[in-house]
Amino acid sequence: MAFLCAPEQLAEGQSRGFLLAGLKLLAVRKDGQVYAYQNRCPHRGVPLEWLEDQFLDHSGSLIQCATHGALFLIDSGECVAGPCAGQALDALVCREDTAGIWVELAL
Template identity: 65%
Template sequence: MQLLCPTDELSEGCSRGFTLAGQHLVAVRRNGRAHVYRNRCPHRGTRLEWEADRFLDSTGSLLQCAHHGALFLIESGECIQGPCLGHTLDALPCREDPQGLWVELEAL
């Protein structure tokens, strides 16, 4: 596992983009739990964000693709609306400890 960031750099209800070992990732914290996905929409393979660290819809409750508006559940990465309906974002195993948020890149 590789260190993605210190725990306090991913606040509740916030999303952040990262590049780690050449991989573009998105992390979001919801209900105290961090979720990490490959920053790649399953529809066209483009990055999700509107601008730096802007991955959430206007309600802050779903991940949203900036290019065609697809909406994804934060907890599972499942697309619930848009052209990739039923597909999922590539989830990465992650864990937290006192040092920070760790991610398993080999899962890509």
């Protein structure tokens, strides 16, 4: 497992982008659980964020692709609206303990 960040560096309802081992990643904390994905839209392969660390739609309840507006469920990465509906973000195995948030990189 690779260290992503300290637990307090990802607040409830917050999204953050990371570059780890050359991979662009994103993490979101929802209902106390951390979800991590590759920062890559399945539609065009482009990074998702609007601005640095801005991955969520205006309601904060969905991950949104800045390029074409595709919407993804935070807890599964499934695209529920937009040009890649039915596809999903590439999820990473993620765990959290008092020392940090950790992800498993499939290199």
